Amino acid sequence: MVKRSQMMRRRLVLLFATLGLALASCSGSGDQSALDPKGPIARDIDNLWLLVFWISVVVFVLVEVALLYAIRKFRERPDEDFRPKQIHGNTRLEVLWTAIPAVILAVIAVPTVAGVFNVREIPEGPDVLEVEVIGHQWWFEFRYPAYTNAAGEPLTTASVLHIPEDVKVNLIMTSADVIHSFWVPALNGKRDLVPGNTSNLTLIADDPTPSDDPLPGQCAEYCWLAHADMRFKVDVDTQAEFDAWVAEQLEPVVVPTSGPELEGWETFQSVCTACHQATVQQPDGTVETIGVSLAPNLGHFWGRGVFAGAKYEITDDLMAQWLDNPSDLKPMDPDRNDIANGRVLGMPDFGLDGTQIDGLIALLKSWE
Amino acid sequence: MAVTTPELTATEPHGPTGLWSWITTVDHKRIGIMYGITALVFFVVGGLEALLLRLQLASPNAEVLSADAYNQLFTMHGLTMVFMVVMPIAAAFSNYFLPIMLGARDVAFPRLNALSYWVFVGAGLFMYSSFILGGAPDGAWVGYAPLSTQLPETVRMDFFALGIQVAGIASIASSANFIATVFTMRAPGMTLMRMPVFAWMTLIVAFLLIFSLPIVGVGLWQMFFDRNFGSTFYLAAAGGDPLLWQHLFWLFGHPEVYVLILPAMGIVSEVLPTFSRKPLFGYAFVVFAGIAIAFLGFGVWSHHMFTAGMGPLAEAGFALSTMFIAVPTGIKIFNWIGTTWGGSLRLNTPMLFSLGFVAMFVIGGLSGVTHSIAPSDTQQHDSYYVVAHFHYVLFGGAIFGYMSGVYYWFPKWTGRMLNETVGKWHFWLMMLGFNLTFAPMHLLGLNGMPRRIYTYPEGLGFEFWNFIATLGAFTIAVSVLVFIVNLIWSKRKGDVAGPDPWDGRTLEWSIPSPPPEHNFDEVPVVRSVDDFWHRKYTEDEEGRLVPMPAVSGGALAVDETTTGGDDDGHGEIHMPSPSYYPALTAVGMTVSAFGLTYTPWGWIAVGVGAVTMLLGLFGWAVEPVTKEDQ
Structure with missing residues (x-):
């Protein structure tokens, strides 16, 4: 009997040590x-x-x-013939342990209600x-x-x-x-x-x-x-x-006139603008917003540092992987996109080739 | 003083073995056992789902599960544990013990009872068949619109809408049955305020379900119509309101929480007095606290929506009502401790689980109070803090309570005791595993980990506690394994229990283990709360416990059933005959649900199901209740 209760006590100590540890580490976050x-x-x-x-x-x-x-x-206690007193209840105690929690809650209620109105202002x-x-x-x-x-x-x-x-x-x-x-x-x-x-x-x-x-x-x-x-x-x-x-x-991003950036610009116009938007400055100096705003605006994209719902840092490698097949980097369901009804469930794999991908990366980099 | 007489036997020895006898049974005890076994199977399934989720979350950026698989599994884990485990395990206890505790021979509507069970089984099979028929529901157990209506071309959330709908029909039927049973089937002298607390809690839960399920029923049909027939209840672009669903869901969903916990509180209120050898402290207060919780439970639903944008006035109002509900909950806890105070506590396994319930439920209750602080809840809402909170209520609370019930009543079901040593291993392993799993989740949530995420990155401080939680989950799994081994071993080789192994207080301990089909040879007459106890013991001048002078120990009292008034008078006990019509009706309903999932072709199956259902109901209506009436 003694041994068993000792074991139980040890287990309880273990349990509360765990809980205590959990509480103690509240500060580190x-x-x-x-x-x-x-x-x-x-x-x-x-x-x-x-x-x-x-x-x-x-x-x-x-x-x-x-x-x-x-x-x-x-x-x-097995050795004792203890016969417990049969207590059926105590109204005074009931009133007490109804009233005390009610008072505590009333104390909490005041700053809560005030807090609701402050936070929601x-x-x-x-x-x-x-x-x-x-x-x-x-x-x-x-x-x-x-x-x-x-x-x-x-x-x-x-x-x-x-x-x-x-x-x-x-x-x-x-x-x-x-x-x-x-x-x-x-x-x-x-x-x-x-x-x-x-x-x-x-x-x-x-x-x-x-x-x-x-x-x-x-x-x-x-x-x-x-x-x-x-x-x-x-x-x-x-x-x-x-x-x-x-x-x-607020500066428009600049439309390139040569190099891989120009290759990227052509892909951008034919593929990306179906969902993405950017305010660009044409070589003749005109400023216009092109594309559709269903997906992230790509003006000054590279400078954000993160992409794909801030899941990844923007690097050449990750960008290349993303353009190759976006669903490899993030679980999406572009097959069920219904653009006409505004249902966009991710960026599809457009089957871009290596030159197109390099071009787009060069373009987006120039749009830092 | 009548002793069991040989000629006083049930008139119809219903084939006690064989699959058919189980399919056609209308005996509340057998239906209760089927509920219990089915719930246990789903408990294992839902637990395996949880283990997979925990494996995925054990380390950052893990690839054990895809996002798609994770979403299906966490949705099904929630649906399973709520609708297929905790509700039916409560139904198992209520079915088996409500009539016996009231001194009745069956529930008011035995065949309706069978229908409830088979419809519940149909709903479970229906929901789980989704895994092989296009994917399981993946919109979380709360099924928020418009996510739940976003992809009408898939069937996943149709399985959700119809599965809960069908399960709800089963619950409404059994609730009506329990209410009728309590109001019409009580033994002579069993006034409402002499009912065991467990019977009271069953009654309260039945009312909660009857009033709350139709609300979500409406919401589920609206979801189904939005998905399949082009309605726009939740489509903002067409003037619908996504928040309507949240109101309808939580107006059901919050009372549902009490549906899950109150029967466990009832069990604890039976176990603590028995193992303390003292009456329940403040019986009337415990009962009325339960009623108060149920009433208030309908006025707090929007605390699930403190971040949804209801406006500060509504948020303040629901914050206050949520605080109120802590008062009756506190009353229960204090009365339970009062029950143990000054008693003579036997720490058998049922008692350990009940004490564990009180200890753990306090934590869940207090974290619940922190949710009522609406501004602070906006940090906790939909984070792992909430996951921790409701597992402390529904696992540390409800599951511990039901485990207590299993250890307490297993001898009554089987005539054999569950092994105590193994039971204590079970308890301590589960206690350890439970706290290892869910205590760290408080911290994870406050440190910014949202719930329902299939992965998390390194560097946010989530790694360590997630790993610990996964260790805890596997510890729980081991404890469940120990439990199942105990069930199987003890069913065959456990110590023979006898009618009253725990020196019990309520009427189920006055009849043999397992009870005969008709429960009571003679209907008892009840003179007080815990009537059976008072046949065995009385109090001396100091209020101390004294065995009744006439009987030594209590063994004799078992056969000493006081003769009641409504014996048939001719020595025969009419028990309802078995019937396969409830099961047939349930099959029809399930087939219809499958049909609705696959409209328009499914309309054929809807028709077949409807005809089957009507046949079942018609046969049910015209069949004689007992063979003798033929």
Whole structure:
């Protein structure tokens, strides 16, 4: 008997050691962690979480200790003829353990309700930067209506969202196909992108991120095949960096006149523009937007650093593989594309040959 | 004091063996056993699916499964565990023990009961046939529109829409049956407030299902029509609303959570008093807490939609209602601890699982409270934190509760005890594996790992805990293997149990193990909660337990069934005759579902199925209830 209870105790110790270890490592977290906020909204949320977490820990410890105490203290002793008192209940205790949790919850309810209204407040005013976010299977599109280029198109990019530090950014979000969810845990909770609806999310970032290490984010609403690969980055800039980035993005990319780039341009016009768009400057100086906006805008594509829903860094090798057969790099279902009805489930294998691929890479590189 | 008399036997010795006798049985006990075995099979299947998912996630960028395979498997894992494992295992216990606990000889509608089972089997086979008929559902168990209606040319989500629909019909039928049973079949003296808590929870769950399933039923038909007949309920471009589906689904889906957990709470409320040798602390409070949970359960569904954009007012309202529900849940937990307090605790395997339930459910309940903090929930929502939370509720809670029920009642089903040593290995392995698997998921979620992703990259800090979770999953698998070995071995060679191996409190322990087909030779008369216990024990002046002077131990009390009023009076007990019409009706319904999946050619199968169903119902309507009436 003694031996058995010792064994049980050892197992319990092991169990709680595991749980304790798990709790202890709460602090160590990666860049996509909600526990390491990098902006005031995420910090408010984190503080609310910490409040409830520690209350929960106290309740957890009290309840589990009471349970373990009861198991130890009231365990049947084989040598004793113990006859337990038959207690059927106690109304005073019932009232007590109804009232105490109710009071605790009331305490939590106040900051919760306040938090709901704070987090959901849509910022307005001249200092607010508005960005339209459009979810697509399986990439995020970002449009800045405040900045238009020479062809009258708003600044449009994909996979990397640039925002200036300390500025309230109002994301106006919707989806082109199924429901997605925009989640950059370091800056705010997630918010769904629902087709036919618009939703808002506010981002405020404390500090600029190094441009080679922006904040990671990810789609958080299951959207089928490449849901796991529907990622994005938030690059937080100083105001000066941001302004420079905007100016660069508003420049049209230049149509080449010679070399492999010209080969690429021909392929681009005949194949890519069925889904992709870019604002280009023709050799005669005219600026126009060509193509269709069903897939990521390819103006200044190479400079984004990441592609395919921010799954990969842009390199010559990966780009060549992608152009050879996109579905090798990311699970998609382009055979079921129905362009006429706007159903785009990934980029098909166009059977491009080596020269075409090299040409396209040269072209896109020149569009950094 | 009547002792079993030889001439007092069931009039119809229904062929006790052979496949046909199982297909045609209307005996609630045999139907309960079939529910249990089917649920166990699906538990193994759903568990294997989980192991594959965990293998894929054990390391970053793994290629064990393709994204397509992963999506089908995680969807089917969820559907299986909810609709094919936990609901039927609860139905297994309710079928077997609800009538006995109430002192009845069967449920109110025995053939409807058989129909429920066969329709459920049909739904399960229907859903699983999808793997070889074009792919399994891959839109997650929540089936969010418009993803679920995006590819109408495939059949995967048709299997989803129709499979849940058919399974729902089975649940509605059995719920109506349980409600009628509770309201009409109780033994004399068995007032509602003398019913065992498990019977109460079964009743509450039946009401939950009857009110919630039609809601998702509407949603599923809309999904099916959008996919097949060009309707636009969820098509935003045509003025439909994708969020409508979420409301309809969660208005079912949240009560469904209580459907899964309340019967387990009922079992725990039976096991803790038995093994503490004390009555349940605050019986009335536990019962009314269950009712309160069920009521509130209909008012919290939108906490699943805190990120969907309902507006701050609705979010604040649902945050508060979600907090409220912690109060009755807390009442239950405190009363369970109160039950053990001052008792004489026997730590047999059923008790270990019930105590494990309380310990683990507290964690799931507290993480549930953190979800009610709407702003903070926007970080947790659809992340692994949620996966951790609902596994603490549905595995650490429900499955532990049902495991407790299996160890507790196996002797009643089979007449033999499950092996205690093996049972304790099972418990500790499962406890260890469960916590290794799901505790790390809290961290993964808070550290930014979304759920339903087939892979994750290196460098986000997900590697270590995912690996641990996979180790845990295989530990659970070993524990389930130990459990199955225990079931098979003990069924043949376990210690003979006798009618009352645990010194039980409720009426099922007053009859032989396994019980005769008619359950009670004479219908008992009930005088209090835990009536059987009070036939064995009384209290002294200090309220301490004293064996009844007349009987020593309690063994004698078994045969000492008090004569009830509604004995037939001529020494014969009418039991309903077996019938194959319920099974036939279920076959017709399943064939119709297959037909609907493959319209327009499938209309032929729909017709064949409908005719079969009508034949079954017609034969059912006209066949005599018992052979004697012929």
